[in-house]
Amino acid sequence: MSPWNWSDLHLRDPWWLTAWLVVGYLGLRALRRRPGAAVFYSEVSLLRLLPRTAAQRVGRLLPWLRVLALALVVLALSRPRAGQEEFRIRRQGIAILMCLDRSGSMETPMSLGDTQMTRLDAVRHAFRLFVTGGGPLGGRPDDLLGLVTFTGYAEARCPLTLDHHALLELLDGVQVARRPPGLGGPLRPASPSGLTAGGGGELPEASIPSDPYWAEERLTAIGDAIVAAVDRLKDAPAKSRVIILFSDGEQTAGVVTPAEAAQAAKNLGIRIYTIGIEPNQATLREIAEITGGRAFTAADPQALQDVYREIDQLEKNPTEGRLYTQYRELYGYALWPAVGLIVLELVLSSTRFRTLP
Structure with a gap:
């Protein structure tokens, strides 16, 4: 604490100072009090003529x-x-869950x-700058x-936490879905029905991977991802709960549709901000509209940073200013000298x- 000055000094219980009247009375009694005779002499008038020594003068000050x-x-x-x-600002945090598409197109x-x-x-x-x-x-x-x-499935990587360093380390460990070696010829995006994304005929047999896990890795389950995020946000101890959904594709897999998942989020008071690469991603716009959020398009890294800056402005932390007074107790400056004098x-x-008794 910085040094105090006399202008900051005050008494917490000033009514105690009335006891100084009692102390003053005791002082006057001590001044007027004459010690009683300890040894009797027939004549002491001559003793009064003797000069007082320094010890005698100091002795009278003892009371x-x-x-x-x-x-x-x-x-x-x-x-x-x-x-x-001291004026302090108290902030109440909000709960934000990042939903990140890690399909192969994120390597573009x-x-x-x-x-x-x-x-990616x-x-x-x-997101690191945002955090x-x-x-x-x-x-x-x-x-x-x-x-x-x-x-093609949702995966919880990090629960809601204030340990942002750990969160960013987990984010750095996220990798895009890659085709395992030895699965055959070139692969094209597939829909859940097994048709090509362009709506043509069935995929060539050589293009269909033999690994079912890889088949699921190639798909995009936006609705399931929102449900997973909502499940982790529903009990969050925060007044405001937000999902930031980033995807560069449309729904191609999953049990829950994006609209159904968005409605579930809306029912729990959770807003969803969506970020897409292409301006015509109707699914992302619908999700944002249902939940009262906003849909953004970020075609390059700078635009992506601008989007996060805008979200940062939209989701302000509630603040409360309070005036605090920090005290430094000074009673020790009086108490310890008193003990020393006694x-x-x-x-x-x-x-x-x-003196003699």
């Missing part, structure tokens, strides 16, 4: 040491202290100035953040200035 000590004890009881006012390259990066790298970079702050982004230090990734008076009256 005043006790009076001064009592005065300091009374001052300590009045609780002198110095106060400094994007350019940020002279730097080449994949779509661009999302990582923008930790940088440039126009202030960061989200008070928010509960979590992560769900999805392809000890000194007892020692002197029992040794050098001891």
Whole structure:
């Protein structure tokens, strides 16, 4: 705490100072009090003519040491202290869950100035700035953040947490779905019915992978991902709950449709902000409209950062300003000298200035 000054000083219980009247009365009694005779002589008038020694003069001050000590004890009881006012801002965090598409198309390259990066790298970079702050982004230090990734199925990567460092480490470990080696010829995006994305005939037999896990990895289950995110947000101890959904494709798999999942989120008061690559992703727009969120398009890394900046502005933390006063107790400055004076008076009256009983 910074040094205090006399202008900050005040008494917590000033009514204790009325006891100084009692202390003053005791002091006057000590001043007027004459000690009784310890040894009787027939004539003591001649003794009064003798000069007083320094020890005798000091000895008469001993009762005043006790009076001064009592005065300091009374001052300590009045609780002198110095106060400094401080204005603090209290923030209440919100709960944000990131839903990230990790299908193979997320390896598509994007350019940020002279730097080449994949779509997944661009999302990582923008989300890191959103969480930790940088440039126009202030960061989200008070928010509960979590992560769900999805392809043909949803996978919870990180529960809601304030440990943002751990969250970002898990995000760095997310990889796009890649075809395992030895599965045959070139693969084209497939719909759940087994037809090509363009609506043509069936896929050539050589293009159909023999690994069912890889077949699921190639698909996109947006609805299931939203359900997984809602399940983790529904009991979050926050007034505001948000899902940020990033996908560069349409729904091609899953048990729950995106509209059904969005309606479930709306019923629980959860908003969804969607981020797509193409401007005509109708599914993402519908999800945002149902939940009262917004749909964004980010065709390059800079646009993606701009989207996160806009979401950062939309989802402000509730703040509350309070004025606090921090006190430094000063009663010790009176109490310890009082103890010292009492000890000194007892020692002197029992040794050098001891009187006959």
